[in-house]
Amino acid sequence: MAFVAVVYTILFYVAAATFVAGLVYKVVRYTRTPAPLPIPTMPAPLTKTGAAVRVAREVVIFESLFRSDKWLWLFAVMFHLGLVLVIVRHLRYFVSSHLGLVWTLIALAQPFGKYAAFALMAGLAALLARRFMLVRIRYITGPSDILLLLLLLAIGASGASMTFVSHTDIVGVKAFFLGLMMFSWQPLPADGPLLVHLFLVAMLLIVFPFSKLLHVAGVFFSPTRNQPDTAREKRHIAAWALPLDEQRSK
């Protein structure tokens, strides 16, 4: 196997492990940390199902963002929806069978998927432009915010260059990634844009659990959104607060 393939094999194992371990660690931390007081932003749904629907609305249609800032919402949707379509289209590199639900999904997304790259990049470009053009946003922008947008833009651009300019051997790419998953390592097409694309993707996976990309987990764990309004019906006492009650009754 060529040297590049070995490097990328190792790189992707490291990246995937960091991504999964980091995210699992955070999710476990969030789950274990108590929410000692009910703090849903009111008015809040009265039931758990209602609260789950509220979170789902935040995830799917960015409801609060829509109430706040229509332009930002538009850019955010362009980017994230583009990302969803691109990722669905990418599943073909990881799914061996050509049957089943996943493949149907991939087949459905194929035609738009290709152009979703433009939505994704236009969204990212607009988000980046805001960071320079709007005084308030410039103030709260740090180097890492810009770098992350540039990273995503570079991933998009390198990917699109393969889709629209010079094709790569996607059968080879698929073989490489299925090989990674089956622990039977395969060569990787040594193609400039592909290597760039994949290197940047590995970087994205590695920074994911250490960066603001944790908003992906945060949106599900945010007590202001996922708690139902049951304060008068139910005590929400945390384990660390229990000793106070014990002292009281004595």
Place this chain on the structure above:
Amino acid sequence: MVEFQIPVLNDVPAEFDTKFTPGAMAHLKPFLAKADHNVPLGFPGELVDDWQKKAIDRMGDLVKRYRSLAVYLDSCVKCGSCADKCHYFLGTGDPKNMPVARQDLFRSVYRRYFTPTGRVFGSLVGARDLTKEVLDEWYSYFHQCSQCRRCSVFCPYGIDTAEISMAARDVMDHIGVGMKYCNEIIAKVHKIGNNLGLPKPALADTLEGLEEDVQDGTGHPVRFPLDVKGADILLVTPSADFFAEPHVDGLIGYAKVFHQAGVSWTMSSYASEAGNFGMFIGSYEQMYKVSNRIRKAALDLGVKRIVFGECGHAWRVAYSFLNTLAGPWDFLDPAYPVPQHIIEFTYDLIKRGGIKVDAEANQGMVLTVHDSCNVARASRMGTMPGGQFILPREVIKACVPKFVDMHPDTIGDKTFCCGGGGGLLTDDLMELRIKGAMPRMEALAQVIRDEGVTHMAAMCAICKSQFTKVLPYYGMKMEMIVSVHGLVSNAIQLGTNKI
């Protein structure tokens, strides 16, 4: 006395034209608590020697205790959706009053000491050492947040800056850097039972005076009972209701409603305060202690129900936290929610015809209402979500000839804080209070101009005090502010229609 500029009110609320002015409010900070204020709460009297280490330890502790903190410190994407939602930013233009920037004062330190990237990359990822300068900044800007949660409404992840400023204040208290106003008040509650430090004899005296006034004014023997064992209802109300204008009209209103409903009720001298400043300083323990005075009073007096008077943050603690902090309430009558808001109580009676109100009594008044931030975004009234907006309006509409709402972006869950919440209702922060009131003042000025509004009803002791103080700076009369139950007090028909 005032040497800063009063903001100019624009025509269209919701499109505030805020001049971006870095450092505009850096000079402002509340008076520091002295040892006498801190020690009774179990905090160090003054800045401790190894304050930096202690602060970091406490921060780590809090991140483990509160899921809200753990999630919020990680999740902000710096999208800026919250940036222009804070009344203090809109009123002052100081970028550190943008909610995301305020959070970052805390987050930057968290990143530095608790995340691998912060330790390694430092300022690249916005991490900062906790230096004396940073601590000073915390002290200044975490006391320029009224914990009103407006930012949380508009954040795509519901990040609530209030949670962060509470945590920051708690960390500061633990190293001896407390705020005088809040800590002094909490110490008074522990010692005497209310924020004003009003002992039982003085309270009894005041209530007797009120009984006489109402008797003289109406000819009806409306009682203001104190420490009556075996009464059905314990009323817990903010102590400002005993004295301040227009609060006291509200208290008279509650008494008339109880009188006319024919229920037995009492107040408690031990728990003579609905407010709970423990929340403002982010201290679970302080909030717990203050709340449990109410439990003790309810047990000692043997009441069956608990009803709260008009106060925003008090109602947040009561509605959202009291069950957790001071429950279970298995010794009270299960037929009623615990606790109940006086507006829920009055609304029910009006609907059932249990009391009669006559809007003619408030002839000539055109009302609007200020949704208190804590009532709007942190609690509920009635049985359905959003009842906190409906019930007060229904009660007000029943009592006045005409009611109009302010601009839709400034009411309901988008309401603006009065500018004095969160433990900032102190003269040392007057500049902030005046500037922070600007968004509400703008919306109010608009309905005065366009709809002929004469009065604004409030349902919070802090809002009432803040507005009466601040309105004159904006060329409006302080008498415009009325208590919701002040309106009920005028409109209620005493001595008629027992059911």
